[in-house]
Amino acid sequence: MSAHAPIAAIATAPGRGGIGVVRISGADLSELVRRLFQRELTPRHAHYLPFKAVDGERLDEGLALYFKGPHSYTGEDVLELQGHGGPAVLRRVLDSCLAAGRDLGLRLAEPGEFTRRAFLNDRMDLAQAEAVADLIEASSVAAARGAMASLSGDFSNRVNDLSDRIVHLRMLVEATLDFPEEEIDFLEKYQARPTLEKLAGDLDHLIAQARQGVILREGLHVVLAGQPNVGKSSLLNALAGDDVAIVTPIAGTTRDKVVQQIHIDGVPLHIVDTAGLRETEDTVESIGIARSWQEIERADVILHLQDATQPGHELDAQITARLPPRTPVLKVFNKVDLLSTAFAAGPGELGISAKRGAGLDALRAELLRIAGWNPGAESPWLARERHLHALQDAAEHLALAAGHAEQDDRVLDLFAEELRLAHDSLSSITGKFTSDDLLGEIFSSFCIGK
């Protein structure tokens, strides 16, 4: 399939709507425009025209917009036909375009192919192209805002700034490598160590923000753990029932696992209710319990639910001892409505009543807080796991570079090599060096017509 052939697709969502858009992109669409309209179109003007079949039949009428490359979304010539938004009429308009352009190589676009061309033609970098998909996918206001920030280049600019500073340092080292007698002085002369320290500090800050961006995009996996009957299912229902945003029950793979998606302050949470954790002889139940422990191992946050009327239960001590050491755990005591006196919460503990809905706001806030979400931070751009890994990788190479700078014999070539690797990692975010496999993976998850 030619990467340069003109492409066409219905760009609006399937179904019925006020308008529907057929979009075409190609290196030179002037001949196709003449065939479709028997005239030329002024770029960037709205032309109200009939959309006709090859045999002259009127299929629809609407606005034709023509963008001459490179001043277009894809960087190529782009033609947009805005007609009535019905599936049959749009299909007919698309088919007539394909028929008119067949011998010009016009074909149906693959998912994400318009944006892929925009990336390949330098209209946007890879992180921005990903943000296009994220903006379309965004299911909360916060996620949409974050995607838009990434699309505007807020995130890419930060990455590029760090990249440029690494490149500058690299240039100085590599220049020095050609004059070995100066190597000893290099670190002092160019203040390499403080420069590197500042770089590493700024990178750490970017990593912390990217982590927020990933949480906003991917959501948090919260696992409800606890003995049977402490109120796990009741809590899940209370959290989901209060959620005014989108509540989508996702069918669990097994009866013993229920996942609810809720939003807290725009952050998506995937809450997993597990089978109660206890010693059991029952095989079916023990399978459920084994699965619960698997879920717990994968959690971003563990909510260890306990019965406030039975504090210090032996089973809860056993559960605590088995929880993965690095995952944040929130200890929550349920059924405080049954206590005759107010619940005395210890440090890191919360009292709630799932039944009465008491303490749930504090619980929500605390869940986000221990997951590392910082609501006070300025609205972060959206980020992907891929970006976070690349940033962390770059940070590791900077740390290794700093290590070489500390050595007595000051291995400058190794120092330079680590800087190069750090730079490559950052470049992978904006797509300066990317494999076709990665591009395929990223763009195939787009919708058709984008």
Ligand code: GDP
């Ligand atoms: P799970 O086995 O941990 O999922 O617990 P359930 O949610 O099924 O609840 C077990 C029992 O505890 C049910 O009878 C609930 O009605 C009751 N329960 C749950 N939460 C509360 C609460 O906050 N207060 C009181 N009094 N009872 C509760």
Ligand code: ZN
């Ligand atoms: Zn339950």
